[in-house]
Each structure stands twice: as C-alpha cells, then as structure tokens.
Amino acid sequence: MSTTHHSGHGPDRPGLRQAIEEIAESGFLGVQLRVNDAHGEWVASAGSAELGRDGRPPVDGHFRVGSVTKSFVATTVLMLVAEGRLALDEPAGDHLPGLGLDRRITVRMLLRHTSGIFNHTGELEEDGTFVPGVPWRGKEWVDGRFRTYRPEELVRLSLSRPARFAPGARWSYANTNYVLARLVVEHVSGRPFAGELRRLVLEPLGLTGTVAPGASPEVPGPHAHGYYRYEDAGRERTVDITRHNPSWVCGGGDMISTTRDLHTYFSALMGGRLLPPGLLAEMRTPEATAGYGLGLFAQSTDTGTVFHHNGATIGSAALMYGSPDGGTTLTAGLNYVDDPDVSIAAAFQSAQRRLVDEVFGAGAGAGRTAPRPHGRLDG
Numbered sequence: 318m319s320t321t322h323h324s325g326h327g328p329d330r331p332g333l334r335q336a337i338e339e340i341a342e343s344g345f346l347g348v349q350l351r352v353n354d355a356h357g358e359w360v361a362s363a364g365s366a367e368l369g370r371d372g373r374p375p376v377d378g379h380f381r382v383g384s385v386t387k388s389f390v391a392t393t394v395l396m397l398v399a400e401g402r403l404a405l406d407e408p409a410g411d412h413l414p415g416l417g418l419d420r421r422i423t424v425r426m427l428l429r430h431t432s433g434i435f436n437h438t439g440e441l442e443e444d445g446t447f448v449p450g451v452p453w454r455g456k457e458w459v460d461g462r463f464r465t466y467r468p469e470e471l472v473r474l475s476l477s478r479p480a481r482f483a484p485g486a487r488w489s490y491a492n493t494n495y496v497l498a499r500l501v502v503e504h505v506s507g508r509p510f511a512g513e514l515r516r517l518v519l520e521p522l523g524l525t526g527t528v529a530p531g532a533s534p535e536v537p538g539p540h541a542h543g544y545y546r547y548e549d550a551g552r553e554r555t556v557d558i559t560r561h562n563p564s565w566v567c568g569g570g571d572m573i574s575t576t577r578d579l580h581t582y583f584s585a586l587m588g589g590r591l592l593p594p595g596l597l598a599e600m601r602t603p604e605a606t607a608g609y610g611l612g613l614f615a616q617s618t619d620t621g622t623v624f625h626h627n628g629a630t631i632g633s634a635a636l637m638y639g640s641p642d643g644g645t646t647l648t649a650g651l652n653y654v655d656d657p658d659v660s661i662a663a664a665f666q667s668a669q670r671r672l673v674d675e676v677f678g679a680g681a682g683a684g685r686t687a688p689r690p691h692g693r694l695d696g
Contacts, residue, residue: 330359336671337363344664345653347374347541351576352676353584354645360576366541368555368654374541379526379573380650381536381543381563382635383628386572387495389514389529391428391612392586393502395596396517398424402505405599405611409497412504416472421484424501427494428611429604435478436491437471438566450474451565453631454657456549462561465532468496471567488606492569499568510568522585526575534560536573541652543632555654558632570630579637579648587624588643601641620678627669631655634665638673647676 330352337348341364349362362374397403403412405425409432410418419432426432439450451466451474452458475493482489499510506513511529519527528537536559545558563571574582585591592600601624603615613626625638636649649672653661 328356330356330675332675333359333672334361336675337361340651340664340668340671341365343667344661345651345668346544348649348651348668349374349376349378349380349541349576350647350649350672351376351580352647353580354676366652368542368544368557374650374652375539377526377539377575377577378650379528379537379540379575380635380652381630381633382572382574382579382637382650383570383630383633384492385574385579385626385628385635385637386529386568386570387628388586388612388626388637389518389527389572389582390495390498390502390510390568391600392591393510393514393517394424394428394498395592395600395611397502397505397513399593399596403501409501412501413497414504416469416500417476418497419480419484423484424498425611426484427498427501429488430490430494430607430609431485431488431604432491432494432497433480433482433484433486433489434491434493434497435475435481436489437475437493437496438569440481440489440491448478453565455547458631459545459547459556459558462558463534464565465562466564466567468500468564468567471496471565472500488604488609490607490609492566495568495570497568518582518591521591522581524574524578524581526573527578527582528573530563530571530573532562532564534562536560541650543652544654545631546654546656558655561631563630566630570628574635576648576650579635580646583624583637583639583648584643584646586643587639587641587646618677623673623677629665636669636672638677640677645676647672 337350340348347364352359360376362376366372366374406423408420409422409424410420422432437450440448502510542559546555600611603610608614613624616623628635632655634651638647
C-alpha cells in the first residue's frame, strides 16, 4: 500500500509514511494526516475512502471529529468569559432557566467534567455494567439514525437519572456537560451556537471547512466514508452511515472539520491567539484524575507537555495534538467500519501512540483520551 504525499514544504517523512500505512492496515479503512513542525508541513493519506473501492481518503477531506467538538465549545465559552459576558465560577443554571440544574454546578464544572451529571449517552459502571442513555448502537440506532434530538431533551434525560456524585467532588466524563455548555453559549449570546462559533473562532481564523451541523446529516465534500456493522434478524449487515443526524450527541461530539482547519485552530489556541493568557492557563491546567483541563487534555511526556483532544463518533475519528506554543501540531482523520462492540478501540489507541511518538518524540505516547459514550473509545 502506498500513500499520497501532497506537501511541497519540508522533507519526506518515511517514519510517518510507514505509520499511516500500518494504521490503514490495522483495521481502519483509511487515514489522512497533517503534521506541522520545524521540518515544515507534511500531508498524506493511506488506505481507502470507501469500502470495497480503490481511492485513498482526500488529504483535505471533511470528517466527523467526535469529541474534538468539546474543545471548540470550551474555547467559545472562554471567549465569552473574556468578553465579560459570563464567569467560570457562577452557577451554570443561571443561564439555563427552566431546566432545574443543581445550582452548585458551575460553568467551570461543565467544561472540566466535574459536575457529576449522568451522561446522556450512557455510563459504564465500575463493575463493567453499561447503563444506557439515548440509543447510539446496534439496529436501534441504525433504524433511527436520522432522528432529531433537541438539546433540552438530552439534558432532561440526564437529569432524570441520579447524579453520579456531588458537584465538584470527582471527575467523570459526560457528553451532557458539553450539551449544557453549548446551551449556555446560546443563552448568553442570544443566537444559535453555530453563529457564535462562527463569530468568535471560525471567521477570525478563516476556517472554511469546519461545521457545527446541528441536526443536518450532511458531510461536505470531499470526504471519506464511515460504516457500521451490526446484526439484524440473525444476519450481519454493513451500512454506509456517513450521513446521519448527529443531534444525539450534540455539543459532546457533533462537529465536522478538516485536518487543515484543526491545525489552524489548535495552533492559534495554543499560541495564545484566541484567549488571553490567564484564561489559556486555566484551560490548560489539568485536574488530577484524568489530566483534563477545560476542553482539552494535558499529557506530560519525556519531551515535555503535549495538549490534545481526540474524538470518535460512529465510523469516524479525529486526532488533534499540539505543543504548548502551537508550533508543532498533529491532526488526523480516520474512517472505518464500526460495530456495537467498538472493535476498533485497540487499533485506535495504537494509532494515537504511534503517531504521537513519531511527531513529538519517543516516549510521548498517546496520552489520555476521551471515553466513547460507553467508555471504550473517544466520544
């Protein structure tokens, strides 16, 4: 298998080329990778854009980024803080009238995953028991994949379940925290989240390939395809689920982007071009349990600190890593055949580790990742 190398800046990178070839052979359909560092920019893809067809993923293709969405939501919230329109330590419920949110839950707790709220996409208990929320796997999800969920519906589902702990007492990753954070943005700004994201982040940075789709099932072209394998009446079926309504995860992971836009965004964020120094420092200060700050992970490595937020949704995954100054970034999109058991999880962890070691130095490792809704892959 060969890669497509589209960068005219800097030398070829045999290690990266081999890495994405091996990733494409490890269980993924395809991978597109962009690396920006002291050597210049290196862009390539490997594998297939579609199941059973020739043709590599487009290196500038669009893909669903899963929980990378959380970084964009957190940055938008923090930019509103910088404008003096809300405060991190005020009750989030002050901006969410009618939902009955515990007044001890602050905006900061939402962004840090310390609110204690039940995850509307389900919780994996310590004994391995999965407590379901909205359907997102198996035939039930496939049959209903174009259904629209309102954000308030997802929140009310979570609030109908017992809290996992008192606000601020512990850490527990929950997509609902970012559904709530997104609603806070809309209440404070008086406009849809997509509009405020465009005003604060997308337009200033010139990000033309990034979309907050709401309930739209469309993925802009060009793009690779994602698939889902499941059992139906005793038979295994595989369907193309590139088009589906992502409102079931909402602000927890519904966005679409490109490797170029993710690089531009994360380089600007880490380089201090979006947030004032004090707020950027707060964003990058991790809590002790999982190393999660406010919308990103901080990972200490042998070569220094790497910041990141990865993501995966059904049939599509994204990687987004950066150095503290934003001078080095790694962004990638992966497409694959998903299934109810998330069989791709081990390969996803290995892919992260391999690429991060190549770009940020041996020993960097993959760092921490955000759990999939049931705790096994990024959400």
